[in-house]
Amino acid sequence: MRQYHDWFDTAIKAGFLNIDKGIKDGIILTPQGVFINRHLKDSVIAAFSNAGYREWEFPSRIAKSSLDLISSLMEKGKGTNFDERIHYIIKGDLETRISQAENPTEALRPSGESQVLPFWSENIQSYRDLYDLGKILLPQKVFRVPFGKHKTLTQFERVSIEGYSLHQTDEHSTSEMFRNIEILRSIIDRLSIPYVYVEAPVWDRNPFNDRILNLRVIADRGTGLLASSYNQGRNLSEPFGIKYRDSENEVCTPCISTFGVGLFYQLLATHLFEDGFIIPPEVSPTQVIIIPIVTGEENRCLLEYVRNIEQELSDKNIRVSIDKEYKQRLTKRREKYELSGVPIRVEIGKQELEQHNLAIYKRWVYEKGQLRKDIISRTELMEHILSSWIEYDAWSRAVTKQKENQNVQLTHSISDIAPLITQGKVAKFYYCGNGECIQRMYGERDNLTGEMISGLVGIGNFLGWNPEKETWEETCIACGTKPTKVAYWSRRVSI
Numbered sequence: 403m404r405q406y407h408d409w410f411d412t413a414i415k416a417g418f419l420n421i422d423k424g425i426k427d428g429i430i431l432t433p434q435g436v437f438i439n440r441h442l443k444d445s446v447i448a449a450f451s452n453a454g455y456r457e458w459e460f461p462s463r464i465a466k467s468s469l470d471l472i473s474s475l476m477e478k479g480k481g482t483n484f485d486e487r488i489h490y491i492i493k494g495d496l497e498t499r500i501s502q503a504e505n506p507t508e509a510l511r512p513s514g515e516s517q518v519l520p521f522w523s524e525n526i527q528s529y530r531d532l533y534d535l536g537k538i539l540l541p542q543k544v545f546r547v548p549f550g551k552h553k554t555l556t557q558f559e560r561v562s563i564e565g566y567s568l569h570q571t572d573e574h575s576t577s578e579m580f581r582n583i584e585i586l587r588s589i590i591d592r593l594s595i596p597y598v599y600v601e602a603p604v605w606d607r608n609p610f611n612d613r614i615l616n617l618r619v620i621a622d623r624g625t626g627l628l629a630s631s632y633n634q635g636r637n638l639s640e641p642f643g644i645k646y647r648d649s650e651n652e653v654c655t656p657c658i659s660t661f662g663v664g665l666f667y668q669l670l671a672t673h674l675f676e677d678g679f680i681i682p683p684e685v686s687p688t689q690v691i692i693i694p695i696v697t698g699e700e701n702r703c704l705l706e707y708v709r710n711i712e713q714e715l716s717d718k719n720i721r722v723s724i725d726k727e728y729k730q731r732l733t734k735r736r737e738k739y740e741l742s743g744v745p746i747r748v749e750i751g752k753q754e755l756e757q758h759n760l761a762i763y764k765r766w767v768y769e770k771g772q773l774r775k776d777i778i779s780r781t782e783l784m785e786h787i788l789s790s791w792i793e794y795d796a797w798s799r800a801v802t803k804q805k806e807n808q809n810v811q812l813t814h815s816i817s818d819i820a821p822l823i824t825q826g827k828v829a830k831f832y833y834c835g836n837g838e839c840i841q842r843m844y845g846e847r848d849n850l851t852g853e854m855i856s857g858l859v860g861i862g863n864f865l866g867w868n869p870e871k872e873t874w875e876e877t878c879i880a881c882g883t884k885p886t887k888v889a890y891w892s893r894r895v896s897i
C-alpha cells in the first residue's frame with residue numbers, strides 16, 4: 403500500500419489536480435478533477451433533494467457584523483477563532499480605504515453560518531416558512547488561508563457541501579441529525595470510503611452544537627473529518643434573532659440542524675493503490691478506455707472496428723474513449739490509464755480483429771503483479787462491462803471492510819493505546835460515558851510536582867463513541883465500571 407500522503411502528488415500526475423505557481427496557496431481542479439467532483443456533488447444533492455432540501459446560492463461577501471457575532475459566540479465556548487481566515491473588503495479612494503481598514507463593514511469568509519443565518523433572520527416569519535426556506539443545501543468552495551500547524555493541506559480550496567435546516571422542536575432537530583447522517587453514510591458506503599462513525603463529545607471544540615455526529619475517514623496516519631451532522635438547538639437561532647409565528651400565532655425560536663460533507667480529496671486519498679488510483683466507475687470521467695494496437699496494413703479495418711465499439715458503448719451511456727497515441731510504446735499507453743484509475747481497458751490488435759475478440763483488463767484485478775488479461779468475444783462486451791461494475795462493487799466493499807478491520811483495533815488497557823496511535827491506527831475501547839474518565843486518559847498530574855505522570859496528551863485525540871452500539875461487556879478502560887459505550891481514539895489528520 404502506498405503512503406496516504408502520496409495521493410496528492412499522484413492526483414497531479416494523473417491529471418486530476420494542477421498547481422499554478424501564479425496562484426498563491428491554491429490548487430486548480432483540472433477538467434478530469436472537476437468531472438469527479440461534480441459527480442460527487444450531484445450524488446449528495448440528489449440524495450438530500452429527496453429529503454426536501456433545495457440548493458441555494460449565497461454571496462461569499464458577508465456583513466462583518468454577522469461574522470463578529472459568530473466569532474463572539476465562538477469565544478464564549480472553546481471554539482477556534484475565525485479571524486485568521488477572514489479577508490476584509492476595503493474599497494474606495496485612499497482616505498476611504500484607510501477609514502474602512504479601521505472599521506470594515508464587509509468580510510469575505512464564506513462560512514455557512516454567517517451566510518445562511520442572516521438570511522433566515524430577515525426572511526423567516528411564519529411556521530410555513532420553515533418548510534419553504536428552512537431546508538438549505540449550500541455547495542461551498544471555501545478558500546482557506548493556511549493557519550496553525552496545517553500549512554500544506556488546509557490551504558487548498560475545499561470543495562464541500564453543507565446543509566441547514568430549521569425545526570419547531572428540539573426532537574425534530576435531533577431526528578433530522580440522525581436521518582442526515584444515514585443519508586451521508588449510504589453515499590459514502592457506495593463510494594467505498596473507509597470510516598468510523600462516532601458521536602463526538604460536546605466539550606470538544608464545538609460551542610454551537612448540542613449533539614455532534616461525525617464520520618471520520620480512515621487514513622494511513624489517523625482519521626480525518628469526512629462528514630458531520632449536528633443538532634445546534636437554539637444556540638445560533640437565538641443570537642441571530644431568527645423567529646417565526648406558530649399556528650397559534652405565538653412567536654417562537656426554531657432549532658437548527660446542520661450537516662457538512664467533503665468527498666473529493668477523501669475519495670482520492672482512500673482510492674490510491676500500487677500503480678495509482680482505482681476510481682469507482684460511478685464517478686470515473688472515463689469508464690472504458692479502448693487502446694487500438696495499430697501496425698501496418700490493417701489499420702483502417704482496425705480503427706473502424708474500434709469506432710463501432712465506441713459507438714455501441716456510448717449509445718448505452720458508457721463513458722468511453724479511444725486512445726490515439728498510436729506511436730507511443732504500449733507500456734506507456736497502459737500506464738497512463740492505470741495511474742488515473744480508468745476502471746476498464748480494452749485492447750484490440752490484429753489478432754483480436756481477426757478472431758472477433760477483445761482483450762479486457764479490469765483496473766482492480768491483478769495476476770502475478772500485473773492486471774489480468776481476459777479474452778472475451780466481441781458480442782459479450784456490453785454484458786461483460788455491466789457485470790464488471792457489480793464485481794467492482796463487491797471488491798471495493800471488501801477492501802474497505804478490510805481496511806476498517808486492519809486499522810481499528812480493540813484495546814483493553816490505556817497503555818496499549820499509544821503504540822497503536824503511533825502506527826497510525828485507531829484504538830477502540832470500552833468506556834462508561836463519563837467525561838472524567840477521558841480527562842484521566844489524557845493525563846494525570848503529580849499532585850506535588852505538577853508534572854504529567856501518565857496519559858495520552860499529545861498522542862492523538864478522543865474521537866467519541868459509536869452512537870449505534872451499546873455494550874455492557876467487560877469494563878471501562880479508565881475506571882473499571884460497567885461500560886455503556888464503544889469508543890475510539892486516533893490521531894487527527896487533515897485531508
Ligand SMILES: [Zn+2]
Pocket residue numbers: 833834835836839878879880881882883
Ligand atoms: Zn469510566
